[in-house]
Amino acid sequence: MKDQILQTLHDLRAYALLKGVEAMFFYHEEDSYLMRFANSAISLNTNEHLIRLEITAYEGRKRASYELITDLNKLGEMKQGLDIAAEMVKHAQPLSYQPTLPLYPASFADESGFDSTLAALSNEERLAFFNEAVAGLETDEIKLSGIFSNGSNITAQIDTRSEHTQYFRTSDAQVNIVLAHSLLKWEITAEQSAYRKADLNPQSLRRDLAFLRERYQNDSPEQIPLGKYDIVFGATAIGDLLSIMNWVGFSGGALKRGYSFLTEDQLGKKIFSDQFNLTDDPTRLETFPYQRDIMGLDRGPFPVFEQGVFKSFTWFQDDADEFGVAPTGHTVMHKSLVISGGEMEVSTLEELVNLPRENDLLYIPFLHYMNLVNPSKGLVTASSRFGALLLKKDGSVVVPYNVRVTQSLLDIFGEKVAWLAKNQVVNNTSSSYGARNPTAVIVPAFMRVNDLEISHSNTSY
Amino acid sequence: MQKQLREQIERLKAAGATYVDARWYPVEESNQLTMWNGNLKNAAASRESGVGIRVLYKGAWGFSASSDMQNLNRLFDKAFDNARIAAERVTFPIRLAEKDAIQATFNSPNQIDPFAVSLADKIAFLKEMDEKLNQPGVAQRISEVTFMRKQIIFIDSEGSEIEKNIIEAFPGIQVTGLDDQGVMHSRKFSPARLGATRGWETLDPQLFAENAERIVREMNQVRAAEDCPKEDRSVILLPGIMFLQTHETIGHALELDRILGYELAFAGGSFVTLDDFGKLQYGSSKLTARADATVPNSPGSFGYDDDGIPAQDNLLIDKGLLVGAITGRQMVEEANARARRAIFNGSGGANRATAFYRVPIERMTNINIDPGQDGSLEDIVRNTEKGIILDGEKSWSIGSNREQFHFATDIGWLVEDGQVTKVVKNSTYKGATVKFYNSLSAVGDESTWEVRYVDNCGKGQPNQIMQLGHGVPVCRFDNVRIGE
Numbered sequence: 001m002k003d004q005i006l007q008t009l010h011d012l013r014a015y016a017l018l019k020g021v022e023a024m025f026f027y028h029e030e031d032s033y034l035m036r037f038a039n040s041a042i043s044l045n046t047n048e049h050l051i052r053l054e055i056t057a058y059e060g061r062k063r064a065s066y067e068l069i070t071d072l073n074k075l076g077e078m079k080q081g082l083d084i085a086a087e088m089v090k091h092a093q094p095l096s097y098q099p100t101l102p103l104y105p106a107s108f109a110d111e112s113g114f115d116s117t118l119a120a121l122s123n124e125e126r127l128a129f130f131n132e133a134v135a136g137l138e139t140d141e142i143k144l145s146g147i148f149s150n151g152s153n154i155t156a157q158i159d160t161r162s163e164h165t166q167y168f169r170t171s172d173a174q175v176n177i178v179l180a181h182s183l184l185k186w187e188i189t190a191e192q193s194a195y196r197k198a199d200l201n202p203q204s205l206r207r208d209l210a211f212l213r214e215r216y217q218n219d220s221p222e223q224i225p226l227g228k229y230d231i232v233f234g235a236t237a238i239g240d241l242l243s244i245m246n247w248v249g250f251s252g253g254a255l256k257r258g259y260s261f262l263t264e265d266q267l268g269k270k271i272f273s274d275q276f277n278l279t280d281d282p283t284r285l286e287t288f289p290y291q292r293d294i295m296g297l298d299r300g301p302f303p304v305f306e307q308g309v310f311k312s313f314t315w316f317q318d319d320a321d322e323f324g325v326a327p328t329g330h331t332v333m334h335k336s337l338v339i340s341g342g343e344m345e346v347s348t349l350e351e352l353v354n355l356p357r358e359n360d361l362l363y364i365p366f367l368h369y370m371n372l373v374n375p376s377k378g379l380v381t382a383s384s385r386f387g388a389l390l391l392k393k394d395g396s397v398v399v400p401y402n403v404r405v406t407q408s409l410l411d412i413f414g415e416k417v418a419w420l421a422k423n424q425v426v427n428n429t430s431s432s433y434g435a436r437n438p439t440a441v442i443v444p445a446f447m448r449v450n451d452l453e454i455s456h457s458n459t460s461y
Numbered sequence: 462m463q464k465q466l467r468e469q470i471e472r473l474k475a476a477g478a479t480y481v482d483a484r485w486y487p488v489e490e491s492n493q494l495t496m497w498n499g500n501l502k503n504a505a506a507s508r509e510s511g512v513g514i515r516v517l518y519k520g521a522w523g524f525s526a527s528s529d530m531q532n533l534n535r536l537f538d539k540a541f542d543n544a545r546i547a548a549e550r551v552t553f554p555i556r557l558a559e560k561d562a563i564q565a566t567f568n569s570p571n572q573i574d575p576f577a578v579s580l581a582d583k584i585a586f587l588k589e590m591d592e593k594l595n596q597p598g599v600a601q602r603i604s605e606v607t608f609m610r611k612q613i614i615f616i617d618s619e620g621s622e623i624e625k626n627i628i629e630a631f632p633g634i635q636v637t638g639l640d641d642q643g644v645m646h647s648r649k650f651s652p653a654r655l656g657a658t659r660g661w662e663t664l665d666p667q668l669f670a671e672n673a674e675r676i677v678r679e680m681n682q683v684r685a686a687e688d689c690p691k692e693d694r695s696v697i698l699l700p701g702i703m704f705l706q707t708h709e710t711i712g713h714a715l716e717l718d719r720i721l722g723y724e725l726a727f728a729g730g731s732f733v734t735l736d737d738f739g740k741l742q743y744g745s746s747k748l749t750a751r752a753d754a755t756v757p758n759s760p761g762s763f764g765y766d767d768d769g770i771p772a773q774d775n776l777l778i779d780k781g782l783l784v785g786a787i788t789g790r791q792m793v794e795e796a797n798a799r800a801r802r803a804i805f806n807g808s809g810g811a812n813r814a815t816a817f818y819r820v821p822i823e824r825m826t827n828i829n830i831d832p833g834q835d836g837s838l839e840d841i842v843r844n845t846e847k848g849i850i851l852d853g854e855k856s857w858s859i860g861s862n863r864e865q866f867h868f869a870t871d872i873g874w875l876v877e878d879g880q881v882t883k884v885v886k887n888s889t890y891k892g893a894t895v896k897f898y899n900s901l902s903a904v905g906d907e908s909t910w911e912v913r914y915v916d917n918c919g920k921g922q923p924n925q926i927m928q929l930g931h932g933v934p935v936c937r938f939d940n941v942r943i944g945e
């Protein structure tokens with residue numbers, strides 16, 4: 001398959017050269033499987049095998065692109081795609097800057113994140129995994145929901161500036177299990193991410209679900225008072241906060257367009273807690289990494305924050321071209337973001353609940369529907385969901401109804417950080433909008449932030 | 462191709478499938494152009510074709526899709542295999558509500574096919590808008606258009622064969638600028654749907670020019686404004702934010718699959734229960750909402766849904782009382798059975814997929830609020846003692862059961878004793894859904910009613926982006942918390 005893909009790209013390059021068109025070809029192939037559960041049944045069982053080809057034509061400072069869903073045996077259709085892109089670029093308007101076309105110095109292929117046994121999981125294996133993960137946890141009222149998404153992903157590139165190619169192949173799985181009470185409407189969840197089959201562990205999910213289920217089944221819920229709380233965020237919440245910071249924080253393009261809450265003046269200065277270390281680390285296979293970017297730049301560990309000090313913006317090539325800065329190897333479908341673990345020895349929710357505590361702790365594992373209220377201030381808002389707990393200082397545990405947190409990322413990751421868990425967790429942040437793009441971040445299992453305000457407290461889960 | 466698809470459908474029926482359908486997209490095209498500060502950053506087009514197969518077997522769905530039409534046997538078998546394994550874990554065997562077999566064609570109304578308009582003309586339109594937006598105070602200016610064209614051929618095992626040809630145009634302009642504290646503010650304009658068509662002719666340069674001047678002026682007013690106060694006021698929502706309020710807290714809350722718990726793993730559920738239909742006072746008596754897939758100029762109108770059900774105009778909320786939901790064939794059967802009463806009389810025709818490679822799920826059509834009897838915007842303002850007019854979606858965050866929400870808007874105008882007094886920035890409001898709609902105290906007349914579109918509604922796993930519409934008037938709600 002790899003040879004056929006690369007040969008197709010070479011054929012397309014030859015056609016572009018024959019036509020006198022400067023062009024880049026980006027190939028994407030996915031084989032996607034998704035088993036979806038709802039109301040304790042399989043509500044959907046689907047697979048899609050799709051090949052997308054994006055063709056970008058260049059003419060001086062002009063650029064136009066054409067994307068098609070196609071098949072490897074349709075070379076003629078792909079060539080027509082180039083003809084369309086070439087026609088479009090003639091009529092495009094010149095940019096105010098020169099867009100850069102990649103120049104690959106040598107061919108590069110990376111399949112280190114591919115496990116054929118994960119990519120080719122059978123329907124029976126997906127179902128067996130779910131059955132084991134929830135064994136004995138469902139009742140007539142407590143219903144299973146969730147997804148088991150797995151598949152393989154190939155991206156490959158060539159352009160007319162060189163005959164060299166880039167080729168990346170990964171496998172991935174994202175498991176998300178929800179147990180929900182159909183009458184009381186509480187919901188608890190457990191998640192898992194895998195880049196190889198050996199990472200799948202249904203018993204681990206079952207343990208987390210059983211612990212939360214016990215709490216939610218037996219403890220009375222409370223609408224907690226508004227005010228300031230010491231909050232412990234779980235890994236999924238931390239991952240979501242990090243993902244939104246990736247969008248409006250350290251992206252150079254967002255900075256230049258006024259969408260970032262960080263400024264160039266802050267480079268080299270302490271912005272966050274000195275416990276906060278953030279790296280884009282493509283050596284971590286759990287993040288489905290790209291070790292070269294689309295432009296062919298080598299990618300290695302790239303510090304963004306060290307002990308809270310802001311080290312660098314990341315630049316997508318087109319932004320770098322427009323604003324005249326050096327690219328940083330971040331022209332990728334996704335980064336490989338890693339927040340270092342801290343010093344607190346706490347790995348599981350059970351351990352967190354059993355930690356001695358001097359104040360009440362509000363545990364928020366999941367932030368639902370996060371959005372940016374004010375990008376310039378890093379102000380975000382979201383509601384708690386899926387298994388929040390109020391850990392009282394007297395050692396008791398209360399199940400809270402959902403609350404709304406509206407806070408600045410500058411506070412959440414700033415001096416109010418009390419501790420980060422030593423143990424790190426892979427948080428799968430993939431979305432399945434459009435082309436498959438398995439994405440994960442690595443974050444501490446827990447992060448405690450003191451003195452954050454709850455702005456809305458509700459009367460339902 | 463239709464003959465081959467029919468043969469495959471018959472083959473699976475003979476093999477034991479209860480129901481089979483195929484959605485063949487001979488072509489789906491899009492064209493997206495974005496001009497950012499005068500740079501044509503994005504000049505892109507796309508084309509795709511393929512087929513999605515849905516099989517119902519022993520009460521469970523299987524689905525498979527591919528762009529490769531050469532091996533239909535394998536594709537249909539894969540969908541059947543997926544249904545067979547799903548049938549091993551069934552709690553409520555899927556049944557589909559009755560429907561008529563239909564042979565029909567739907568063409569969305571348009572005068573000028575945007576795909577027949579030259580790229581040069583499209584770029585000229587963007588350039589003209591960009592020049593009008595290039596004014597003092599503006600740091601970033603964006604002009605963009607997206608055009609979509611799709612042909613869908615639906616064939617099912619119950620004798621239906623429907624062809625749909627749909628064209629959509631989504632234009633918009635936006636400006637942003639920084640205030641003296643370095644905080645970014647935006648104003649944007651996407652035209653309400655005017656006339657009865659959806660093609661290139663809906664891009665009215667004069668209308669855009671007038672609104673370009675307006676959004677620059679208003680954005681500069683916001684840059685110089687004071688912060689929105691933190692207090693309780695009446696909020697007067699213009700259609701430019703009321704459409705999203707409706708979308709998030711009526712539309713999504715009344716999708717029957719959400720109500721039945723089919724979206725809990727991702728999008729969430731709904732505070733609405735089956736017991737609530739016919740009983741829950743969702744809003745004040747001034748609130749009447751409907752799912753109307755017959756509005757001609759809106760992307761929420763598509764002739765027939767992906768179950769092959771004709772477009773309908775269904776009441777959701779009648780003078781405040783909850784009476785209906787957004788439904789497809791599967792969910793109405795399950796809801797009626799679970800409730801042990803006939804809440805729904807057949808499918809509401811709202812089952813749609815975003816592409817050939819996604820499975821149909823309950824999606825909004827046009828979720829509209831009927832115009833009221835409280836006059837024009839000026840009339841409503843005149844009758845407001847202490848309020849704020851809000852417009853422009855800036856951010857939105859909604860509880861997982863749609864029971865509460867927080868919105869930020871691009872602009873606010875304070876109202877004191879029936880008079881607009883001043884512009885404020887960083888305006889927000891929040892509330893609890895049922896309490897909020899029961900505080901609805903004024904609904905504008907037809908002069909305030911506009912059809913807005915949503916071109917990026919996300920739902921489902923695998924995720925799907927859908928296009929739809931909202932016809933909404935100006936609405937006033939009392940005692941709402943703002944500024945947090």
